[in-house]
Amino acid sequence: MVTRGFVGRRQPPETGARLPPGQYLTDDFPILQIGPNPAVDLATWRFTLREGSRPIKTWSWAEFEALPRTTWTGDIHCVTKWSKFDTTWEGVSFDDLLADAGIAAPTNFLVAESYDDYSTNVPVADLVGGRALVATRYAGQPIHPDHGGPARLFVPHLYFWKSAKWVKGLRFTNVDTAGFWELRGYHMYGDPWREQRYIGD
Amino acid sequence: MSSATSVIEPVVFRWHRAEIVAIAPVTPHVTSVRLRCGLAAAYRAGQHVDVRLTAEDGYQAQRSYSIASAQDGSGTFELMIEGLPDGEVSGWFSQAAAVGDHVELRGPIGGSFSWDGPDGGPLLLGGGGSGVVPLLAMLRRRAQGWRQIPAALIYSVRTRAEAIALAELESLAAADPNVSLHLATTREAGGRRIDAALVGDALARLGPPGKVFLCGSNRFVAAASDLIMAAGVAPGLIRTERFGA
Structure with a gap:
């Protein structure tokens, strides 16, 4: 449906090709979250892998920082329509977490759980093979609390609400179990290139 | 998606056609836009909608805007849109939009930031x-x-x-x-x-x-x-x- 009088601002082709449908490029780094930043103290910070309610492995901050590091540079896409190009993140890959825990993924799905009330679900297949980190550095610096530090899940090929801020653990589930936004109408998977913003997209 | 037991608000956000029935500046930078749309039948205070504009060649742009009105049974609701410098969508509302124009909307979105x-x-x-x-x-x-x-x-x-x-x-x-x-x-x-x-x-x-x-x-x-x-x-x-x- 054409909107009378709307022309729009065209991106250069090289920019447009990197923007998923419905997205626009920003140089800012907008902040979106459900409430205030939670108080997270590195002295008591823990990261725990669980299967259901059973803990598999827990790391302290010092233990976590000693794990192998992976760096990723590329574009991120937020469901609120902004995309940001050429961002650099560093952290521990999901593969390296599993290796340090000495396990293979026990189920095909998990829920990332955060120090605030937030949670989000991601299929294990989208985390393995170097596709995801638990990130602790952005642009070479510790991640600012506004952007989810000290540690956030980082799954850049999905909309950024899947990259849970202030993450405290990953809980393997037998079935794909909706998280905070997925219970409120957001898409269970969230592929920006298929514009899966909301249920039914 | 069919995890019906766990879905709090089972909604599907389809695009709806909406007609501008009133439009007026409310401050030097903000325009009030009242739209007639099926979505006006049910929403919570605090929620927002996605707005989509389409150019002649099919190019589209989307932005999110908060609803300013409370449900009133009129079949319409009010958005208040701040005109941003170079705003691709907000600029259309502040400079080109007129009563009788149509846009596309979906929502209402944002169950967390809402109140009744x-x-x-x-x-x-x-x-x-x-x-x-x-x-x-x-x-x-x-x-x-x-x-x-x-x-x-x-x-x-x-x-x-x-x-x-x-x-x-x-x-x-x-x-x-x-x-x-x-x-x-x-x-x-x-x-x-x-x-x-x-x-x-x-x-x-x-x-x-x-x-x-x-x-x-x-x-x-x-x-x-x-x-x-x-x-x-x-x-x-x-x-x-x-x-x-």
Whole structure:
């Protein structure tokens, strides 16, 4: 449906090709979250892998920082329509977490759980093979609390609400179990290139 | 998706055609747009909609805007859209849009940042600039039958001339003993930013809040959150929406 009088601002082709449908490029780094930043103290910070309610492995901050590091540079896409190009993140890959825990993924799905009330679900297949980190550095610096530090899940090929801020653990589930936004109408998977913003997209 | 047992709000957001039935500036930078649309039949105060515009060649742009009105059975609702410099979508609303034009909408979106009378209060609301729009919707909803719920609005804005719905808010606060307005004008002589004293005044009028909603720039929301938590309000009561960087 054409909107009378709307022309729009065209991106250069090289920019447009990197923007998923419905997205626009920003140089800012907008902040979106459900409430205030939670108080997270590195002295008591823990990261725990669980299967259901059973803990598999827990790391302290010092233990976590000693794990192998992976760096990723590329574009991120937020469901609120902004995309940001050429961002650099560093952290521990999901593969390296599993290796340090000495396990293979026990189920095909998990829920990332955060120090605030937030949670989000991601299929294990989208985390393995170097596709995801638990990130602790952005642009070479510790991640600012506004952007989810000290540690956030980082799954850049999905909309950024899947990259849970202030993450405290990953809980393997037998079935794909909706998280905070997925219970409120957001898409269970969230592929920006298929514009899966909301249920039914 | 079919996890029906766990879905709180089973909704599918389809695009709806909407017609502009009224449009007018409300401040030098903000335009009120009233739209007739099926989505107006059911929404909660605080929610937003996605707006999509389509050019002749099929190019599309989308943005999200908060609903300013409360449900009123008219089949319409009101958006208040701030015109941003080079705003691709907001620029169309402020410069080209007219009564009778059509756009596409979907939603309403945002179950977390929303309020209705049965949710209760007291309501502590904090808005920075156009971040006041979803809070205005909450106050309008409250006025439809929930006036016994105390509400305090902290509103930070550059100047009085740029304050959205200021006459409505001031007359509400003057007429309703359960509502207080705490205005912080940041770019006027004698003005101030939100500070501990302002938050203290609001809490003294309101009593301990049951719900806190903060919306505005990141700077405003971060400052307001910190001040409200420092005044003893539990973080879990606070819901935030932010725009810009």
